[in-house]
Amino acid sequence: xxxxxxxxxxxxxxxxxxxxxxxxxxxxxxxxxxxxxxxxxxxxxxxxxxxxxxxxxxxxxxxxxxxxxxxxxxxxxxx
Numbered sequence: 001x002x003x004x005x006x007x008x009x010x011x012x013x014x015x016x017x018x019x020x021x022x023x024x025x026x027x028x029x030x031x032x033x034x035x036x037x038x039x040x041x042x043x044x045x046x047x048x049x050x051x052x053x054x055x056x057x058x059x060x061x062x063x064x065x066x067x068x069x070x071x072x073x074x075x076x077x078x079x
Contacts, residue, residue, distance in 0.1 A: 001077050004028075004036040013076060016040055022079050037074045 004010045010028030017023045026040035040045065 002055070002072055004038065004076055007036060009076070010036050010038050014040070031074075034075050037072055039070050039072050041070060 004013070007028050007030065014023075014026035014028055018026055018030065021043070024041040024043055026038055028038055031037050
């Protein structure tokens with residue numbers, strides 16, 4: 001677990017997680033305070049594990065964790 005250090009690193013992680021079907025869509029960004037972050041969508045069904053996005057333990061940046069809602073991370077280990 002480490003903070004994202006560059007937009008290039010974040011872009012690479014976005015592509016990787018989309019290609020391996022961890023996330024539906026994702027993009028890198030710089031937050032107002034300068035922190036590099038990724039906004040992403042998880043699949044509604046977590047791929048046959050029996051859970052749904054509302055079961056994701058990491059939660060969401062706004063505490064809502066709604067199915068189909070955008071989530072955000074500044075950490076390179078969040079899936």
